[in-house]
Amino acid sequence: MNLENNFDKDNVFTGLCLMTTKEFELNHILLNLRQRWGIKVNADMDEYEESENSVTFAIEDMNCFINFIDSKIPDEEITLKASFNYMFEDGVQRCKSHNSYLAIGVVGGENRVKSATLFTKIADACLQQYNMIAIYTPYNVIEADVFIDEASYIKRDFLPIENWIYIGFIKNEGETLSAYTIGMKAFLKDEMEILNSYEEPETLRNRLLNLAYFLIDNDTELSEDETLTLKEIDSDGNNVSLEFKVKYDKAVNGVGKTVKIERQIKK
Structure with a gap:
């Protein structure tokens, strides 16, 4: 079950919710959707089956689906994806223990942020079930509780x-570290990279996430040779302003061109 075939080509957001048991409680999921997100799914809706x-x-111009699959995803596929998530403790073994899964998705819609948000709400409603392990997306495997916690930010806009x-x-x-994004293309944005940095992983991670948030939320792009001034917290806990240069070039960690975020060191 390769999710990457449609990733970033069309307005499609998909995921596989990994389950410990072979139990599908659709009514519970639809109840979660109504109670947590105010989404009432019933036979009167368009395209309801x-x-x-x-x-x-x-829902509006977006087609949604939830399908129960009474089988496992091949271990080699799960092992590869789960091993990429350095924040999911015992993720490989826990994901390999699944016995069934839900294939969920949102297809279409003029606004990709709106489509992604609806997908996140549906995924959240599914992952509330007691037998959920994680959600496997085209670019990551995220622990169920972690996904739910992040989804809650939607309630705060x-x-x-x-x-x-x-x-x-x-x-x-x-001893340098490079960091890169995966997922920006789903929002019609260029992926980003920071190359050969001596900074801590958490610093690089937060920097790219903050930039990704800004670009997606404002539906904007970075320009070649643009100078960015970002406010960050240094190792001493102080707020500092740092300057970065934007360069577009062939991807070092990825395919095609990426945006290089180069820190400018003042002499």
Whole structure:
């Protein structure tokens, strides 16, 4: 079950919710949707179809689906994806223990942020079930409780950016670290990279997440040779302003071109 075929090509947000048991409680999920997000799914909705193991429906210009699959995803696929999430303790073993899953998704819609938000609400409603382990998205495997916590930011009118954008790391020679995004293309934005940095992983991660949030929330792009001034907290807990140069070039960690965020060191 490869989720990457449609990733970033069309307005499609999909995921697989991994379950410990082979139990599908559609009514519980729909109740969660109504109680947590005010989304009432019923037979009067456009495109509504329900079977023993699935439901489809439309909300405005977005088509949604929840399908129960009574089988496992191949271990080698889960192992690869779960191993990428450095924040999911025992993620590989826990994901390999799943016995079934829900395939969920939102297709279409003129506004990709709106489509991604609806997908996050549906995923949250599914992951509330007692037998959920994690959600496998096209770019990451996220622990159920972690995804739910991040989804709660929607209630405060914030984007659940950590559910949408993955930050990866590559260790380089000379003890430097490179960081990169995966997920920006789903919002028609260029992926970003920070190359050969001596800074801490958490600093690089927060910087890219904050930039991703700004670009997606404001539906904007960075310009070639633009100078960014970002406010960050240094190792001593002080607020500092740092300058960065924007460069577009061939991806070092990825495909095609990416935005390089280069820190400018003042002499």
